[in-house]
Amino acid sequence: MYPDRFPRNAWYVAARSREVTRSVLSRWLLGDPVALYRREDGRPVALVDRCIHRQLPLSLGRLQGDRIECGYHGLTFDTDGSCVRIPGSSRISDRVRVQAFPLYEEYGLVWIWMGDPELADPALVPDHHWFRSDCWATAEGTLHMAGRAQLLNENLLDLSHLTFLHPESIGSPEVAEAPVHTSYDERVVRVHRTMTDVSCPPFFQKIMQVEGAIDRGQVAEYFAPAFHISQTHIRPAGSGDDVPAFRQMVMHAITPETRTTTHYFWGVARNFALNDPGVTDFAVEAVSQVFQQDIAACEAIEHIIAAWEPSYPLELNIKVDAGPLRARRIIEEMVAAERESSAAPEPHKVDTAARRAAAASRLRAEGRRSVV
Structure with a gap:
């Protein structure tokens, strides 16, 4: 009857623009902890709010420039979720990362896409x-x-x-x-x-x-x-x-x-x-x-x-x-369509950067901002 699961391939309001600052904001969204903050140039960032080492919320750490350092053992993550520092380790695999979420900011709201990032088309954000x-x-x-x-x-x-x-x-x-x-x-x-x-x-x-x-x-x-x-x-x-x-x-x-x-x-x-x-x-x-x-x-x-x-x-x-x-x-x-899609063989992937560039081009033509 009343759905209690929601699709992840959709835009949701994560925060008001004024809430996202150079202090890390922790907020649960769709059952996941999310850490929100702004880069030094003002663009917003959203990472899953847990370190992959021992699960301490990253929001309890500190910002080092645009990166966030875990407050437990010092693992440091870039804005794309990649781990760029592990104290005591000189080599870090590209697979060591936390999830990063696409964001879109418009008219005082920060929107988040928590599903497949390749599908995060800002044109899907309702007009407001x-x-x-x-x-x-x-x-x-x-x-x-x-x-x-x-x-x-x-x-x-x-x-x-x-x-x-x-x-x-x-x-x-x-x-x-x-x-x-x-x-x-x-x-x-x-x-x-x-x-x-x-x-x-x-x-x-x-x-x-x-x-x-x-x-x-x-x-x-x-x-x-x-x-x-x-x-x-x-x-x-x-x-x-x-x-x-x-x-x-x-x-x-x-x-x-x-x-x-x-x-x-x-x-x-x-x-x-x-x-x-x-x-x-x-x-x-x-x-x-x-x-x-x-x-x-x-x-x-x-x-x-x-x-x-x-x-x-x-x-x-x-x-x-x-x-x-x-x-x-x-x-x-x-929700059913997402379930079927995840169960099906993975289709040929379109380059994420190309998709975002195309979406940004469409938005510029409409006078709207491009995806963050």
């Missing part, structure tokens, strides 16, 4: 340019959940819960009753709602200064396996397209930490009150409280389903579950 655009103002935060990542994926695809879980902030009675249209392709699920002449929730009254009834549109967009953009468009009821809409784009990067714990990186971009820090401060506090309610619900569900494993209690699926159920299927298909 709103969060560093002069045309949008942003608020952001980072949360942690003691539950599997799929619970948040499904929470974000079934927004009928706004009526019942968030009635004092972003919910209204009409959300749960509004007709839902679900569409999807191989890796993306979209759930649409259009509501006309409905009540305005307290959160939008506060930040948009809207009184009375509104016309409200919602699109929950999921990019498998772990990224969402939730769009909200609001106008005074009956005002029509001639009146500019208040628009809000909410980013949710849902990164599995372990099988049953999750990192939650969120951001809210708005096209109004661009120079009002008071609106931003209110959004940071209010949105964080909303997402804490989501987390509390998901953690309560985790407590129940964990007690039933390896089976699950019986669940009833209803119309609004089309999006969440499709998300489950996509993740299951991605």
Whole structure:
């Protein structure tokens, strides 16, 4: 039912850019310990956070220029994971190394690819340019959940819960009753709602200064396996397209930490009150409280389903579950495809440098940064 394994051949948010510095950051991602830091030229590095000698986390060591020295016995590793120094040894095999992970940095986020590095195409990173655009103002935060990542994926695809879980902030009675249209392709699920002449929730009254009834549109967009953009468009009821809409784009990067714990990186971009820090401060506090309610619900569900494993209690699926159920299927298909690929004979490898150069060329043409 609820996937607790996620594909490794995919991009996940590992950290916010400001978190990755010249001090080594240790973070568990997809069940693996990862050490993150920056080279002296500012480029980020990600290595598995364990020395191959006696497993001490490399994050407990120290940086020597761009290299990291284990704090236990002094083995030193370069940014590509190769071991360049073993005290007392003059010759080091090329096979002595730790795993290094491809990274991609854009719009204040550091993305990591923990699968086959030859498949790490930055063009697969979902668009999220709103969060560093002069045309949008942003608020952001980072949360942690003691539950599997799929619970948040499904929470974000079934927004009928706004009526019942968030009635004092972003919910209204009409959300749960509004007709839902679900569409999807191989890796993306979209759930649409259009509501006309409905009540305005307290959160939008506060930040948009809207009184009375509104016309409200919602699109929950999921990019498998772990990224969402939730769009909200609001106008005074009956005002029509001639009146500019208040628009809000909410980013949710849902990164599995372990099988049953999750990192939650969120951001809210708005096209109004661009120079009002008071609106931003209110959004940071209010949105964080909303997402804490989501987390509390998901953690309560985790407590129940964990007690039933390896089976699950019986669940009833209803119309609004089309999006969440499709998300489950996509993740299951991605994991199964990786399993089949690893079991099959290894295909002819394309040169990694050539693949990355080609990807970088495509991104330059699109005006985006190349892979790190």
